Each structure stands twice: as structure tokens, then as C-alpha cells.
Amino acid sequence: MSSALDFLDDKYICPHCNQEMTLCNAPPVHVGDGLGWGSEYLFICLNDECKLFVDGWAYIENQYGHMGSYRYMRIPHSKESYNMMVGSRLAFTGSIVDIEQVKSQNERFCKEKEAIAKLDTCVEEHNLEPVLYLLLDPHPSLDVRKRAAELLKQINDISCIDPLRNHDFKDTYLEQAVNMAISAILADHYMKECPYCAEIIKAQAKMCKHCQKELG
Numbered sequence: 001m002s003s004a005l006d007f008l009d010d011k012y013i014c015p016h017c018n019q020e021m022t023l024c025n026a027p028p029v030h031v032g033d034g035l036g037w038g039s040e041y042l043f044i045c046l047n048d049e050c051k052l053f054v055d056g057w058a059y060i061e062n063q064y065g066h067m068g069s070y071r072y073m074r075i076p077h078s079k080e081s082y083n084m085m086v087g088s089r090l091a092f093t094g095s096i097v098d099i100e101q102v103k104s105q106n107e108r109f110c111k112e113k114e115a116i117a118k119l120d121t122c123v124e125e126h127n128l129e130p131v132l133y134l135l136l137d138p139h140p141s142l143d144v145r146k147r148a149a150e151l152l153k154q155i156n157d158i159s160c161i162d163p164l165r166n167h168d169f170k171d172t173y174l175e176q177a178v179n180m181a182i183s184a185i186l187a188d189h190y191m192k193e194c195p196y197c198a199e200i201i202k203a204q205a206k207m208c209k210h211c212q213k214e215l216g
């Protein structure tokens with residue numbers, strides 16, 4: 001998990017009601033002055049029994065003559081807290097963060113970044129792992145995956161063939177690049193694929209040792 005998101009497991013307690021606060025997506029702009037919060041996420045007390053929220057309605061009515069109340073809010077990674085004005089009980093209830101989903105997205109993103117960083121050294125280290133990861137995962141950008149396909153041939157490891165062979169790449173260029181790399185690797189190892197059972201066999205074999213079919 002990247003340190004930027006290490007607050008996902010944090011628990012904040014609202015000082016007005018002693019209830020746990022809820023992680024929400026921050027609204028795009030700072031309500032009122034148009035500045036950003038400096039954070040994608042905010043901890044907000046969404047407890048409808050919270051004293052700040054319950055008392056806020058009368059206070060705002062008296063002070064400003066319109067309907068509204070306050071929710072207690074804290075910015076992650078900061079000691080800053082605010083009484084944030086809300087127009088209705090439902091404000092922010094639609095922006096509650098699905099923490100498990102954010103965690104798994106972030107985990108995937110970190111793995112991808114790690115794999116991309118390893119591409120620089122994968123040929124000298126004979127390390128197929130980051131290349132396979134980036135080719136088999138549909139999320140990385142096409143440019144990154146094309147780069148991985150180019151490195152396949154340089155790593156020249158015949159064990160890359162099985163996981164790649166039956167993968168649906170959804171992109172013709174990428175699929176072609178992978179197929180070309182596989183052909184080059186097979187040729188370099190004096191091997192071929194049996195046209196009947198797809199097992200890898202010697203290039204000169206007249207009969208497949210796996211399916212016993214005769215090869216022309």
C-alpha cells in the first residue's frame with residue numbers, strides 16, 4: 001500500500017458524538033471559497049444524532065436564515081478539522097468510500113508500478129515475472145504492454161509460452177508482437193509447437209511425443 005493511502009485503516013472519532021467518522025470522497029472544490037481540500041478524501045461524521053449536526057439546524061436558521069447544519073470533518077494526514085456546512089441530511093452519504101475497493105485498486109496500481117520499474121533490469125536478470133504480469137493484466141497502458149512484448153524476445157525464456165498462448169490480448173498489435181516473440185524464442189531453442197496438441201517439441205520431431213501424431 002502506498003503511503004499516500006495509509007489512512008485507509010485509520011479510525012477517527014468525532015469529538016461531538018464519540019462515534020467513528022466515515023471516509024468520503026472530497027467534493028471537487030472547497031464549498032464557499034473555491035479552493036481544493038488538498039485531499040481526495042475526507043473523514044466526516046455522518047451520525048445523524050451527532051450534537052454538532054442536531055444543534056446546527058437551529059444555529060444556521062438563526063444566523064443565516066436558511067436551512068442547513070454542520071457535519072464535523074477532518075482531512076486525512078492533517079490535524080485540520082472543520083465544521084462543514086451541509087444543506088441536507090443526505091449530503092455526503094452518496095460519497096462514502098468503499099474502502100476495500102480502493103485498497104484493491106491501489107494494490108493493483110502498486111503492483112503495476114513495481115512491474116514497470118523492473119522492466120529496466122528484467123533482461124539482464126532474466127526475469128520474466130514483470131513482463132508476464134504486464135502482458136497478462138489488461139489494465140496497464142498499451143505502450144507499457146508493447147514494451148513488455150518487445151522484452152519477451154530478449155529474455156528468451158521458453159517458459160513464457162504456456163501462459164501467453166491462450167491469453168486473449170484484445171489488441172491485434174499486441175497479439176502479433178507476442179506471437180512473433182514466441183516464434184523467435186521457439187526457433188532460438190530449436191523447438192516448435194505441435195499443431196495438434198500445442199505442446200512444445202523439438203523442431204526436427206517427425207512424431208509428437210505428447211499426442212503421438214505424425215507431423216508432416
Ligand SMILES: [Zn+2]
Nearest residue numbers: 014017045050
Ligand atoms: Zn459526530
Ligand SMILES: [Zn+2]
Nearest residue numbers: 194197208211
Ligand atoms: Zn502433439
